[in-house]
Amino acid sequence: MEQEKAPDNKPKQDTESQDIDRQILESVNNSENEPEPIQAGQSNVEELEPNYPSILDKLDQLNVLFQEKIQDDTTKAVLFDRLYNQLTAYRDDFVFKHVIQRVLKDLLRLFDTLEDTLDETTLANMQREDLISRLQSFQAQMLKTLERQEVELIKHNGSMRFDEATQEAIDVRLVHSPEDDQKVLKVHRQGFKYRDSLLRPEQVIVGRYEGQTVSEATTDSSQQF
Numbered sequence: 606m607e608q609e610k611a612p613d614n615k616p617k618q619d620t621e622s623q624d625i626d627r628q629i630l631e632s633v634n635n636s637e638n639e640p641e642p643i644q645a646g647q648s649n650v651e652e653l654e655p656n657y658p659s660i661l662d663k664l665d666q667l668n669v670l671f672q673e674k675i676q677d678d679t680t681k682a683v684l685f686d687r688l689y690n691q692l693t694a695y696r697d698d699f700v701f702k703h704v705i706q707r708v709l710k711d712l713l714r715l716f717d718t719l720e721d722t723l724d725e726t727t728l729a730n731m732q733r734e735d736l737i738s739r740l741q742s743f744q745a746q747m748l749k750t751l752e753r754q755e756v757e758l759i760k761h762n763g764s765m766r767f768d769e770a771t772q773e774a775i776d777v778r779l780v781h782s783p784e785d786d787q788k789v790l791k792v793h794r795q796g797f798k799y800r801d802s803l804l805r806p807e808q809v810i811v812g813r814y815e816g817q818t819v820s821e822a823t824t825d826s827s828q829q830f
Contacts, residue, residue, distance in 0.1 A: 711750040718743050751797070759796035759807050765789045771796060773806040777813045786814035 721727060722739045731739075748758065759771050767774060767787045775793055780786065789809045796807030 708750075708754060711753065715743070715746055715750065718746060754799075756797055756799050756804060759798055767809065767811045771798070771803060771806060772809050774811045775808045776810045778810060780812035780814050783814045785812045788812045 718739075722736075722743065728736075751757070761768065761771075765788050767789055772789070773796075778790055780788070780790075788811065790812050791810040792807060793810060794808040797804045
């Protein structure tokens with residue numbers, strides 16, 4: 606296939622060249638006919654003199670706009686600070702009324718219960734079973750207080766297998782049968798969760814089976830799981 610020829614731009618270029626030449630000639634002719642200035646820069650000053658009032662008016666307008674801008678920015682800053690302080694006060698009041706105040710009231714009730722239990726007269730007339738009952742009641746009140754704040758005990762639905770997601774093995778003990786391997790033998794400290802987040806893992810002692818009896822095993826119960 607024959608290659609297409611590029612369009613001929615020569616006539617257009619010639620026309621543009623002629624126009625440029627014409628403009629140059631006119632500029633030269635005009636410069637020859639213009640009178641020479643009396644003094645250097647005098648004609649420019651005379652040309653600017655009629656425009657002085659207009660320039661000064663524009664400068665005054667710019668100054669007014671500038672001052673209005675500064676005042677507007679200052680007003681906005683004051684309004685922002687005022688709004689920020691109001692929102693901060695509202696937040697603090699809301700948190701206190703709906704969270705802190707409720708927690709503090711629960712803590713005060715627990716304090717009163719413990720204070721009554723530790724009263725000398727009460728302790729002098731209290732039997733061991735009564736003291737245990739009071740302490741259990743106190744513990745139940747604490748759990749209720751935590752539940753109102755969406756803090757709950759970690760529960761395993763009867764499962765006694767070690768769960769590394771919610772438990773921490775602080776010790777291991779050798780066991781006789783493989784069925785007891787990884788079994789939680791004892792809960793050392795209760796664990797808690799806040800909503801769906803782990804607040805504190807449950808500390809437990811876990812069994813481990815090593816294919817031999819306990820009497821034949823090394824009695825190292827301080828080894829971590």
